[in-house]
Structures are given as structure tokens and as C-alpha cells.
Amino acid sequence: MLVGFDSNDDAAVYKVNEETAMIQTVDFFPPMVDDPYNFGQIAAANALSDVYAMGGKPVLAMNLLTFPNCLPLTVVEGILQGGASKVLEAGAVIAGGHSIEDKEPKYGLCVTGLVNPQKILTNNGIKKGDILIITKPLGTGILTTAAKADLLTPEENKKAIAVMTALNKTAAEAAQDFSIHGCTDITGFGLIGHAAEMTIGSNCTIELWQEKIPVLSKALELARMGIIPAGAYRNMDYTKDKVQTLGQLPQDVLDVLYDPQTSGGLLLSVPESDAEKLVQRLKDSGVTGNTIGCVKAKEEKAVIIK
Ligand code: CO
Ligand code: CO
Ligand code: CO
Secondary structure (H helix, E strand, O other), rough: OEOOHHHHOOOHHHHOOOOOOOOEEEEEOOOOOOOHHHHHHHHHHHHHHHHHHHOOOOEEEEEEEEEEEOHHHHHHHHHHHHHHHHHHOOOEEEEEEEEEEEOOOEEEEEEEEEEOOOOOOOEEEEEEEEEEEEOOOOOHHHHHHHHHHHOOOHHHHHHHHHHHHOOOOOHHOOOOOOOEEEEEOOOHHHHHHHHHHHHHHEEEEEEHHHHHHOOOOHHHHHHHOOOOHHHHHHHHHOOOOOOOEEOOOOHHHHHHHOOOOOOOEEEEEEHHHHHHHHHHHHHHOEEEEEEEEEEEEOOOOOOEEE
């Protein structure tokens, strides 16, 4: 076992031989969007993401599905087709799965990936002097909450769905030519929660530069209206002893930094000498790439926001 329970990492990694390690991960959740096909795509992109966050390539996936009997079969088909489209895009194959009846629909994947044991990316390798790079804008938790209350225009809704259905494949491939010290995908704990997790065992503190963090348009405005998912408050509560804010930070910005992300981007920690080159590579590949902070010697708090 190369990566297991103890490091809170994105997936488990098992060494098969000197050249190959197997990555195993499972993720599923209830719908956060109305359209079954989009829901399937988002759930699959999210499950596949943990393989990318470990530096691996997905090869095999199995469906996990629960649904109430009253649900029309076309809805079930839509979810599965959405999921399959993302597995195909990832270059992996779907090999069956399991479904059971339940009051609420839930969908996701169990994914197997492969990685060279020398090239595994973990959460906890960050080093003093590193620069942090994010590969998707934040705010999807707030936007999906707003969509449920019909507060988004079709355009805004489309943009949020595009962010959530995008695979982290391109970003992970771009990162492969660089020496990445730490990597995770930003999901339920929000940017701050996942950043705090990256500091565990590192003897480092992460400094985030709030003005540099990409945010979906409309998310700040919605946060000011109080459209904030319950998970953001849980994240605030969970990390309150680990975070220091410098200066007067606007509350709407903080809300977005705590916003739980559905199928968020990668958070990469790279040597300063590689940062600009990686950002350029990400942009050339058509994905978001913003430097949003740095890694410092350990201070009292795990995360400093300024
Ligand atoms: Co993850
Ligand atoms: Co996950
Ligand atoms: Co990881």
C-alpha cells in the first residue's frame, strides 16, 4: 500500500510492481442539477477527478446508482449516459456496476486508475517557497444552490454546469511535465478546507491571495444575498481554528472560499521556478490556471488569507 487512510488523500494507491501502481476511488451523491444527463456527467467527472488528483490515468469505472421506482426509465438512462460520456472522454471503460432502489436518486462511480509509482501526486508534499495554482473557478456550490431557487439565468446555469462537467484530465496532463509537490482536487471542503488539509504533516502554512482567486461571475453577488449552501457554514466551522485573515476581507469573498465545490478543479503546489510555465501550459491547453497563493514556513495557523 503506497497511500492509505492515514493521509486524507484523494484515493488509495496500491503498488503492483516497480512500474505500476493502482489507484482506487469511489464517489457518489444526490443530484445538484435538474437535468439527468448533466447530473450523470458531473457525478462522473467528480469521481474521475480523484484519479487525476493522484497523477493517474483512469482505466476502468463501474456505476453506482440508487433510484426510486417511480422515476421514469428515461431519467435513469439519462444519468447513466451522462456518466458514460465522461468515462469515454477520460479514455476509460465502463464495466457494469450496481443499482438499488432508494427514496432518493444517487449516482457516481468506482474508478480504477494507473500511475507510475514514482509519479504519484499526494496532498502532503508541499514545500516552503512553492506557488499554488488552481485550475477551475470557485462558486459552483453557491450557483447550484441559486439554481434550485430559480435565481440563475439560463446562461449562468450553463456556465456553472460547464465548469462542473469539465474533466480535470487536461489540467492533470499539463501538470505531468512539471515537478508537482502537492496536488488535490477541490470538492466538498472548499478551497480553504482542502488547502488546510494540504498543510498536514508538511511543516508549512499556506498563504492565499484572495484577489487572485478566480470566481464564477454572479457567485459574489449571490453570496451577498445570503445564497450560501449549508456546507459552506460547516466548512467555516470545521476550519475556524486553522485560518487567519489579514486585513479586512469582504465577507462575500470569504463565503466563496468556503463554498463546497462540486467537481472542482485541481489545487497544485509547484516550485516557484515552474509556476509561470505551468500557468502558461494550462492556459495554452484551454483550462483555467491562476496562481493564488504560496507556501511558507509553518506559522500558528495552517492557512493565512490576505
Ligand atoms: Co478528492
Ligand atoms: Co472524492
Ligand atoms: Co492527492
